[in-house]
Amino acid sequence: MxxxxxxxxxxxxxxxxxxxxxxxxxxxxxxxxxxxxxxxxxxxxxxxxxxxxxxxxxxxxxxxxxxxxxxxxxxxxxxxxxxxxxxxxxxxxxxxxxxxxxxxxxxxxxTAALGGAAILGAPLIHDFCLISLSDLLTPIEKIQKRLEAAGEADFVVVLYNPSSRKRADYLQKACDILLRYRDPSTVCGIVENIGREGETKKVLTLRELRDTPVNMFTTVFIGNSQTKEIQNNMVTPRGYRDV
Amino acid sequence: MxxxxxxxxxxxxxxxxxxxxxxxxxxxxxxxxxxxxxxxxxxxxxxxxxxxxxxxxxxxxxxxxxxxxxxxxxxxxxxxxxxxxxxxxxxxxxxxxxxxxxxxxxxxxxTAALGGAAILGAPLIHDFCLISLSDLLTPIEKIQKRLEAAGEADFVVVLYNPSSRKRADYLQKACDILLRYRDPSTVCGIVENIGREGETKKVLTLRELRDTPVNMFTTVFIGNSQTKEIQNNMVTPRGYRDV
Structure with missing residues (x-):
């Protein structure tokens, strides 16, 4: 064989x-x-x-x-x-x-969700979902429905392909959907060029993320209602009976 | 430092x-x-x-x-x-x-989602979410809400901690929630002891999964509406304009 x-x-x-x-x-x-x-x-x-x-x-x-x-x-x-x-x-x-x-x-x-999480701190300690914002092979309505569901059920969200030349405002639209369910101060993070030259990270709020330019090398992390910033790291606790 | x-x-x-x-x-x-x-x-x-x-x-x-x-x-x-x-x-x-x-x-x-996916074939090619069925640190209502959301928005679902002695019927309950949104013939997979002695895999339907005993070393994969079985592998296509 x-x-x-x-x-x-x-x-x-x-x-x-x-x-x-x-x-x-x-x-x-x-x-x-x-x-x-x-x-x-x-x-x-x-x-x-x-x-x-x-x-x-x-x-x-x-x-x-x-x-x-x-x-x-x-x-x-x-x-x-x-x-x-x-x-x-x-x-x-x-x-x-x-x-x-x-x-x-x-x-x-x-994968970038795990590599990026390690750079940002510990954003994926609880239930999360991965959503690609590329509508090349997926109808945009399906992507939006998944963002709604993720928002409603308080998943940590990782976004792949958050932007491209033709989809410059897709991250903004995704944030607007999540802002219907989540506080504008929700802790978020972005990572670029994970494990390569020019690696950068930034921890920011959901409101700030909405207006942050990203590109095809950016991976985006949106915290759940429990996610905290600890010394400039993005950390999601394990649950309600924590440390 | x-x-x-x-x-x-x-x-x-x-x-x-x-x-x-x-x-x-x-x-x-x-x-x-x-x-x-x-x-x-x-x-x-x-x-x-x-x-x-x-x-x-x-x-x-x-x-x-x-x-x-x-x-x-x-x-x-x-x-x-x-x-x-x-x-x-x-x-x-x-x-x-x-x-x-x-x-x-x-x-x-x-992580087990990636290790298990490689054994089952290619179940995670499209948007997916990870949900732990352990209610030790998470209220069961929150877990159920996330299963509902995942079902409604057609995410591939990976379940961690699908069972324990105290939670023998949790996988059954999770399948019952997903069966409200997904066909009983939906392609699913289970993997045990990933990358260790006694590694096993099984591709099965959502209806069969519901009544399959699992343990704390099992990782469970539930396909989306597009997931197929190809030569006993679990494969999720990239999207609507595929091969």
């Missing part, structure tokens, strides 16, 4: 990958990924064949992995963060129906 | 830890944790001082870490999964207010 590793490389820095992920890449002949992420690996894996495709060519990238595996190569497909969180592992199973002789080995990694 | 590493060790196997986490443990004098998890590390870190406390003694464990750091030791506090997801990093910041001269270095890891 041929096998493809689908590897979550974590936030970007080599050390933030799991040992298992690093071993899989070191044992590969061919490493396939989006150009920007593959470039972060080259220095550590000088002797490998690297194949890249641009950001929007996910289906091509998956097919490329299966085609290379069929040639008998040991192939790893890499994603930033975790391949299973808004990542490529789903597409790989779907496209894999055309390649029944190839098995998938999914290697999990630290 | 003294510093404590708060380390997420991932699912349990050494290789499933990040390189950064392994380095932090290797450079530590003293490693503190819950007995069961610390025992998984001993073979790899023979020369370290290990301090353990039982499961319910989290506050003692945190204070122990600060006391050891104050003695000048290089201390790591370990948690299974990610220390920031229902983990100890929140308590460490809260208790840390009494120890302003000690800095915390949070090292993220692969």
């Amino acid at each position: 041929k096998r493809i590793n689908v590897v979550g490389m974590g936030p970007g820095a080599w050390d933030k990958m799991t040992i298992e992920a690093a071993k899989a890449l070191e044992e590969s002949d061919t490493i396939i990924g989006y150009t920007v992420y593959v470039d972060l690996l080259r220095d550590h894996l000088a002797d490998k064949e690297f194949l890249t495709t641009p950001m929007t060519k996910e289906v091509d990238r998956c097919r490329m992995a299966f085609e290379e595996a069929e040639k008998g190569k040991n192939v790893s497909l890499v994603c930033s963060g975790d391949a299973g969180v808004y990542g490529m592992s789903g597409l790989m199973y779907q496209i894999g129906e055309d390649y029944p002789q190839v098995e998938l080995n999914i290697i999990p990694g630290v | 003294k510093r404590i590493n708060v380390v997420g060790m991932g699912p349990g196997a050494w290789d499933k830890m990040t390189i950064e986490a392994a380095k932090a443990l290797e450079e530590s004098d003293t490693i503190i944790g819950y007995t069961v998890y610390v025992d998984l590390l001993r073979d790899h870190l023979a020369d370290k001082e290990f301090l353990t406390t039982p499961m319910t003694k989290e506050v003692d464990r945190c204070r122990m870490a600060f006391e050891e750091a104050e003695k000048g030791k290089n201390v790591s506090l370990v948690c299974s999964g990610d220390a920031g997801v229902y983990g100890m990093s929140g308590l460490m910041y809260q208790i840390g207010e009494d120890y302003p001269q000690v800095e915390l270095n949070i090292i993220p890891g692969v």
Whole structure:
């Protein structure tokens, strides 16, 4: 049986990958990924064949992995963060129906919610949800409904893809929905370039977040009604009978 | 400035830890944790001082870490999964207010949602939420409200702590709430002992899940309305304009 590793490389820095992920890449002949992420690996894996495709060519990238595996190569497909969180592992199973002789080995990694949380403090100690604000593949009404639900049920919320050129005001709209349920002073946090050059963090209120410019490298955290600021860190307590 | 590493060790196997986490443990004098998890590390870190406390003694464990750091030791506090997801990093910041001269270095890891997803296939490719069914620190009404919200807004749901001796029917009750919003044939999955001896997975329907016995080592995944079974894997597509 041929096998493809689908590897979550974590936030970007080599050390933030799991040992298992690093071993899989070191044992590969061919490493396939989006150009920007593959470039972060080259220095550590000088002797490998690297194949890249641009950001929007996910289906091509998956097919490329299966085609290379069929040639008998040991192939790893890499994603930033975790391949299973808004990542490529789903597409790989779907496209894999055309390649029944190839098995998938999914290697999990630290997704931006976890990497960002560690930088901000401890925002995810209680129930939380992840919502992507990208409406490229999801109707905007469904995204809004999820923000409503998250607001109403007092989930900590992590937003992926909070902005892009075409969606400049999406974070503002998301905050407006949450402000219907949550106090404007709710503790929030933003992190940029997690585990990479130019890493920044900021703890701020929901009201301030609403008018803060973000970009596609920002991960946004919105606290629940219990989340506190402790020495410039964002901390959600475990529950009602706490310390 | 003294510093404590708060380390997420991932699912349990050494290789499933990040390189950064392994380095932090290797450079530590003293490693503190819950007995069961610390025992998984001993073979790899023979020369370290290990301090353990039982499961319910989290506050003692945190204070122990600060006391050891104050003695000048290089201390790591370990948690299974990610220390920031229902983990100890929140308590460490809260208790840390009494120890302003000690800095915390949070090292993220692969939480059970990510580790379990990789075993089941690709259930978390779209918006999801994590809910703990433990009502030890959270009123049961709040947990139920979050299940309602997750059901209504079509989130993929990951359940932590789905059962214990005192809460034998909690998973059944959670499924009953979700069954109000989701078809009984909704694709679900359970994983036990992720990354450890005795690892098992099962893909099943929401109706079947309702009557499946689980325990404190089980992580439960409930698909959204789009989640499919592909060759016995649980796969959530990216969105409405898919492959």
